[in-house]
Amino acid sequence: MTTTTAPVTGVGAAAHADSGLWSWITTVDHKRIGVLYGVTAFIFFLIGGLEAVLIRIQLVRPENTFVSPDVYNQLFTMHGTTMIFLAIMPLSASFFNYLIPLMIGARDVAFPRLNAFSYWVYLLGAIFLNLSFFLGGAPDVGWFGYSNLTSKQFAPGVGVDYWAVGLQILGIASLAAGFNFIVTIINLRAPGMKLMRMPVFVWMTLVTSFLIIFAFPVITVALVFLLFDRMTGTNFFIPAAGADPVLWQHLFWLFGHPEVYILILPAMGIVSDILPTFSKKPLFGYPVVVYSGIFIGFMGWGVWSHHMFSVGLGPVADSFFALTTMLIAIPTGVKIFNWIATMWGGRIDLKSPMLFAVGFIALFIMGGLSGVMHSSPPADLQQTDTYFVVAHIHYVLFGGSIMGIFAGIYYWFPKMTGRMLNERLGQLHFWLTMISMNVTFFPMHFVGLLGMPRRVYTYAPNMGFDQMNFWSTVGVFGIVLSVLVFIWNVLHSRSRGAVAGRDPWGGPTLEWAIPSPPPPHNFATVPTVHSRDPLWEKDGEQIVRTANERRGPIHMPPNSYWPFLGALGMTMLLSGMVYGWWVGIPGLILMLVAFYAWAFEPVH
């Protein structure tokens, strides 16, 4: 075991490189991996956004011919798949990576190389999925890929193969990250940081990670069946052989509903940590917020069939899932009241992170209310497959997840870069987003209730849809503008923004005890924690001193290129299902070599 003064040591020629492409490929530093996740996911957020813009242009007026029905199907499928798997989940993962070790007082995650592996698998899987646009057509069956629309008979092209294999690859990335963060949070906490002293974001990451490791195997099995059906001619979803296509729906939504919470819980965690800082008050009812999050995590497994009311599962199943769905609204409501009570009587400072956090609460309430409406099967039957549902998911995923993520970016950008984002541009970004988001999605409630079906490439004139679709399209350009403001703000501020210093917001949690940006080893000495908001306590000064005062040797894991090669091999192996054995077999060999080299790589 070596004692290193240089923060990062490495194996091989790249030993001390800390800049340049090679250093990024071999990095195992959770902060750099967090940045990689964030930048990559934001690029895919833009790609998914571009797909949405094209969809809205097509729908700007009735009987438009901007894109063909076939391209339209590809666009909405890839928009949904991209936003869920390539944008929101990895944006959350970016926060997990960057913040969890800082918040719990650790020097890195429990398995740094596994962490790098997760990122590379995600990147390669995302590229693979999007290659389909250029190599035979993107998937066109909806992000939920209902059977037997996905069968060889009805989807003869390669799009569905890309979709199924791509999701398998991405699933491996999520699973590896899930295991890693469970162990990190359970095992790598600073002395004194009991579970009930962890920041809420850490708690929500823990719940999310458990949801990931239990939900993804289910979709893995469903996709295995689908791939067997398509590649070998089995009958898992072929009704003629006695199979029941509804099996796909059960497996998909048994994954899909926990997935909804995988998308929203991290944003709830972010907001729960931002509100106290900008209200200058500890979080109201911390234990109840945590227990509500855990309860949502459990209940998320018992509501999946509310996505399937229109299947006709019978009154008993419908009643059961209606009740569980109504029940899960309770912990969500509890959280909302706790957030409001946190602000109540506080000295509220409406800086941009706080604006986005408050915007999150407002929009998420609206998305939550339309969600509760779906819990009633008769109401749901009217709303299924209409724009009402599109409005609902965008209020919870855009108004919820994305607003929460933007709040987090404004809050922690100073920690990550050492520079403040421009506040005026931040306010402009917020108001543009808030207004155009509502212009885009609010009318969808009404066109939905009027009966406009989703996932259809056009509509007839004079059905009462024209005006509202026009405004939805106008709104989407407002969102584009707001994102451009944000991008300009980031590009400008990362080099020329005001210097942030250690703790620009007066935050209570451990990440604010160390310099911005943090040194590679995070904490010179890991401090002992005695409370939930350590920096707000009497011994806060002492904790800051300890965190920056070197008292002993620091061991950091060396860089490694094996995670990247293992990820490359695994992606090649799985993409061989589409491209053929000449990609799959070399991939298998590369993967095995990389895994063995990884296993026996000296790490001290």
Added chain:
Amino acid sequence: MAVAAHSTAHEHEHPTSTGLNSRKLLFWAFLGSECLFFGSLIATYLVYRGRDQVGPHPHEILNIPFTSVSAFVLLMSSLTMVLALAACQRGNQRGTAIWLAATALLGATFVGGQVYEFTEFFMHGLTLQKNLFGCTFYVLTGFHGTHVTVGVIWLLTLFMLALRGRLPAHKALDVEIAGLYWHFVDVVWIAIFTLIYLIQ
């Protein structure tokens, strides 16, 4: 799998918050995840049972005496796995090597039995595409067989390490984690054997 088999990276490095070893904890989480994986496969088999439009049907070709023997072989491999771990913890590398080899051999025998069974069924007309029994049975037991095969490769890797004297007592955790995986695969087989072979 190789992830967990890696050398003793973190073993003596950091004391953890819970006192549990991080690799072991990761592996327990992984096995929890695997429960859902096999659970979904088994549930699908059960949901589709008796819905075949054409034969062969399970009761016509499942050979319970034969599979009972191979199930017995696999269960015995859990015993040898325990003995391998015990030998390793005592610092007996020779014994570790012997018991690891025995475990791998029993596992390989089980996989061999599965290859024979699949061939027999194929001869009797049960292809992957024939009916729902064919696809659900082959995919479920095939994934289990793949898990056993991965386990055999893992055990052989540890066996090579033990032969070269690279599994001293302080590396017993490497054997223990492989053992966790191996016992899990055994337990899954108990569920499969009971639900698919014994309860028809």
